[in-house]
Amino acid sequence: MISLDNYFKIYPKVVGANTKSIITLEPKFSYWKIPEVEVKVFHSPVSYNSRQEYKRLEVKRDRNKLYIEGFFEEEQEHVIYIDIGNKNFSFSIYSVNDDLLMRIPYKGDLHIHTYYSDGLESPSYVASSCRRIGLDFVAITDHGKYFPSIEAIDTFKDLDLGFKIFPGEEVHPPNNPLHIVNFGGKFSINELFEREREKYNREVWEIEEKLKLEIPDIPERYQLASSIWSFNKIREAEGLGILCHPFWRIKEGYYISERLLHLLYEKRIFDAVEIVGGYHISELSSNNLQMVYHYEKSKGENIPVVGVTDAHGCDTGSLFGWYYTVVFSLSLELKDIIESIKLGYSVGVEAIPGRETRVYGSSRLVLFTLFLIREVFPIHDRICQEEGNFMMRHMMGKSYEDINYYKKDLDEFYSSIIRKHD
Structure with missing residues (x-):
């Protein structure tokens, strides 16, 4: 069976569940003509079809395009089989409920470092590199420093990008081993420790008294x-x-005690937890423990998760890009990204080269994300790579384009790939 994606633009690939939708097939190359023969189309849902039934779908032809109409049940993947003459093709689409249909899947890294702390490169280089590997947003989160994230934002503020750089920092409270990411905050928490230490000590003492x-x-x-x-x-x-x-x-033990971790989960004082991440290959065992502990403690409760690289370098053989977050958000604006994560519309992704990609979060989002990784993100990532190169040239003072075509390409891609209700 030949994959139809090699020959056709297929849109949309995400449709509403339990409703009729029309899928358009358009040859990618002008010279490729659909033969004037009978076209047969069959459909088989993946999750809700234990008997592997194939339903015939209606297909119409208009010049050199095909329009396939079908009723796609439940939230699941659907495999479409097409017979054109003596050739057999297949492709997949995914049906989702209304709450997901109104959201766009955005890839991001919420924890990453630059040479202002213990990383290797500048904030603008890190941001450009993130776009080149297919991320839609990033927060620079240097140890104890907020300004590097602002520097990255300022570098590209005059460009109309489809990529967002958000403020951030890794927070290190005094006399407390815990590391915390401030993602998107409008001011620095680390600076408060220095500027308002007496107030911090007094207010922490009051909390401890309770x-x-x-x-x-x-x-x-x-x-x-x-x-x-x-x-x-x-x-x-x-x-x-x-x-x-x-x-x-760290060496012989974990950087925080199990008693502190238990209290953090018991009080649920954080907004999200890093379910997967890490800069060293040795941290794979830590990820395993994080996942087991998290799912034991959450017990069905919505405790939002993210995936991060915590990268300290984008080149030199680092593990940059192995982990990331997919957020299903109404938009790429910071407020919507944060709200979507808090509502549980995010998953952590582990994409280690040479291994099968794994996704962690709620089961419905995991299934949908695995489909996106296979069917949608490869095209998305190629467009992002071009914009990342555009950002890199701008950073080096070598950007000659007057218009950023890549943002337009990505906007058009998303608008075609996900079918909104009329």
Whole structure:
């Protein structure tokens, strides 16, 4: 069976569940003509078809295009088989409920470093590199520093990009081992530690006093109070507070105690948790522990997850791009991205070269994301790569284009690939 994507533009590939939709097939090359023969089209749903039944679909021809009409049940993948003369082709589409149909899948990295902390490259280089590998958004999150993310934003502020760079930082509360990502906050939390240390100490002490009623005199009580203060400040800054790499191992032990991790989950003081991520191959075992612990503690509750690289370099053989987040959002604006993650419309992706890609999150989003990775993102990523090259030339002062065609291409791609209700 030959994949039809090699020969045709197929749109949309995402349709409404339990409704009729029309799929258009248009040859990619002007010289390729659909033969004047009978065209037969059959359809088989993947998840809700234990008997592997094939239903005949109606097909119409208009010049050199085919229009296939079908009723696509439930949220699932559907395989479409086409007989054109003596050639057999196939392709897949996916049907989703209305809440997903109104959302766009955006790929992003919410935790990454530059040479302003312990990374290797400049903020603008990191941002351009993220776009080149197919990401739609990034937050620069250097250790203890907020300004590198603003530098990256300012570098490209005059370009009309389809790529978003958001403010960010990795937060390190005083006398607290926990690492926290401030994603998208309007001000720096680290700067508050320096500028308002007395106020910070007083307010953390007040939080700890309240915790004395339920938590004994252990170091984790202060650490929890400090963490509560930090996450509250991130929300005050209208950002997303992310619990970083819970099972990151430093030499003999984990960087935070299991008692602190238990309290963080029990109080649910964070907005999202890094379910997969890491800069070293040795962190694969940490990811495994994070996933097991998270699903044991969540017990069906919506505790949002993200995937991040925590990368400290985009080249030199690093693991850059191995992990990322897919957010199903109403738009690429920061407010919508944050709200979508909080509502549970995000998954963490592990894409290690040479291994099968794995996705972590709710089952419906995992199934849909696996389809997107196979059927949609490869085209999306090629367009992103061109815009990333465009950004790189601009960063080096060598951008000669007056118009960024790539944003238009990506907008048109998404508008064609996902069928909204009329």
